[in-house]
Amino acid sequence: MIPSYVPPKYTPVIDKKKCMVCGRCTIECSWGVYRKDGKRIIIYPNRCGACHRCVSMCPRDAITIIEEPVDWRSHPLWTVDIRRDNLNQAKTGKILLSGQGNTMDHPIYFDRIVLDACQVTNPSIDPLREPMELRTYIGKKPKQLEFEFEDSKIKLKTKIAPNLKLETPIMIAHMSYGALSLNAHLSFAKAVKECGTFMGTGEGGLPKELYPYADHIITQVASGRFGVTPEYLEKGAAIEIKIGQGAKPGIGGHLPGEKVTANISATRMIPEGSDAISPAPHHDIYSIEDLAQLVRSLKEATRWKKPVFVKIAAVHNAPAIAVGIATSDADAVVIDGYRGGTGAAPKVFRDHVGIPIEMAIAAVDRRLREEGLRNEISIIASGGIRCSADVFKAIALGADAVYIGTAAMVALGCRVCGRCYTGLCAWGIATQRPELVKRIDPEEGARRVANLIKAWTHEIKELLGANGINSIESLRGNRDRLRGVGLTEKELEILGIKAAGE
């Protein structure tokens, strides 16, 4: 053990009877937990984050990992995490960084919502035998349609703005090239193309290697404007303006210089090795009308052919902001809940700022309906969508589609160890080190990610069928099919659902 004020959080244990001292773990672990010293493996548990790379790769199945090998004196107020953070900050004098979503022990509302199913009075629909439609269009819709009649022939007078056509309401969230490796991005891009859906670039620009998939990619314009060129805007299927992010509302993106390699530097148009810290606000957006102008500028720049989304973090006044966005030319509002992941966020933001996505969807959907605007703009929910049931519930609460981030990374091997900001990801996902990046084979990665999306899609179809619904639009905002378990009256009211038994 390396002498330290802070005892290790995890400790790997090697079963000496099984271990053949092949040293594989010393290569697989990018964190430097293992060192081979002659005929033994020396372990530095302080460096372990339980990413399981060694466990998965050990040819003798000799490794296990134990959490909190050292007991701390228990204390209800001075939790282990608080003490550990204070010790670390006393050492560094810096803001604590963390990866992925909020780790606080708040209720997960998705898990307190249950679904309905048909019994007797209406038949459930069997998706193996009947059509089941998940196709979703994201974009501006007219308030009403108008027609013309010419020689007894009907013609549509209303022009429909360009929409994104999704074959399943699951998209892959914006995670930047830089935060993630090229092979992770390639895996996502191939998967979304195969599944008839879309992925986001994040704020890191679009590397040339992804151009063949650009018609399934949503490009992002964030406050740092990394890699934003006319070509970039033209390439993608849609454009997303990132105002805020669920993991760190109120501040901009962080990409540590360790991850800014030559290709990243070229794609982002920043010096190699420099930290890429996006400004907290967009320097041309200081109020809602400025946002409306940026939406219009991006539309003009792409000749009104690309839908423009606006992403905001789920915060207290998200509904009011969403109304502002809906009255601009924006096509969709993306709401990112506080469980949303990130490559690097100050821990204090990740764990303390923002509101749950379930509440935010319900509140935004309700407010847009009150304003009579809900039909005209799409709602994309993101941040903490973990499984098909979460997707189903998000849509029933009022979303059109969802973004998944962490779940897509888990498909590539991620164990949610939360150390994306270090650039040492042993699974080759959140790293730029060539020897780690190549651990992902984009074909195999694409197959796994596509499998995940397809599996969820099957499950959503089954759930829809059980609810007697054969098209996803009849689920959207259909809160009547949800019930709450163990929620307070106020929580039920905000979610707009009844309690189980009602």
Place this chain on the structure above:
Amino acid sequence: MCGIIGFMSRKKKMINGEKIALGLCSLKERGNGKGSGYVGYGIYPTKYKDCYAFHILIDNCPKFEKIKVAVENILEQYGTIVKDEEIPTEEGIIKKVHIPWRYFYEVDEKFADKEEDVIVDIVMDINDNIDGAYVISSGKDLGVFKAVGWPEEVAEFYRIDKYEGYLWLAHARYPTNTKAWWGGAHPFNLLNWSVVHNGEITSYGTNRRFVEMFGYKCRLLTDTEVVTYILDLLLRKHKLPLELACQTLAPKFWSEIDDLPEEERELYTALRLTYAGAMLNGPFAIAVATPAGLLFMNGEIEDDTVMFGLTDRIKLRPLVAAEKDDLLFVSSEESAIRRICPNLDRVWMPDAGEPVIARVWK
């Protein structure tokens, strides 16, 4: 499960209400005595034909007079009550928990340009704000008669054989989702719209929140009400041709739309995109009577009542159609039609999601 039947004389021949009752009684099997109802078009005498006929259920309780006054206060804000009376009923058949009352009503001239909106507002106002009063119909020259009871009981109770109309719809209820009460029986009506519905709308939450965005309020605790409002919105407010409105309720599948020629594909895609919230999911068969002013796909505007029948797009509820001379029938069962008219010219099963439409012959 519920039973529905409707017929229309395309020559506007007047037909006695006993005929529809006869048909409905043979659908008894599809109900459980927890609600039956009828609507007749063309039933009122000439002097009241141009009045809005409000049929209102008022609680039969000590506060009856008070409730009635509250209703009249609302009505008088916007126009004149030409005549009002209790709807004649037979005693001793059904426990009279409500007293059905009708008002023949004229809207004040100053609201002439938005008469129908005023009527909708009145209906919403009464149903929403007056405890113990429910408007069950509000159209011109038509009336809904409904209660908790078997088809023959409700027919007898309201003396349905005393009315003659050119179009009748009827419904025998087997309530599954909401409690049995008079207001929850079918037909549902708003202005000259009437709907009878067999099925259960699994998209109710979506549909309700969709129409609420346009100012409608769903208060009758049953999914059929929402169908009425959707039709009013699509056909009256948004002026969709009837065939396309039916398409929004039971749209073509995407796989079908993808195969259409470009212009049609655009049209049907636009329809599904814009009116996604109007799509009815779950099993249903409906029969609908509509007011004048309906637009058709060929651009013609119908200046008289139209009746149509429609099922969900995988036909999880039955609907059979039949013709005899000028009469067009739709029903859950052929037997009910044959009870009214044993010798039919043609009987057919409409395809899933394909409307059957009856228009007045010119």
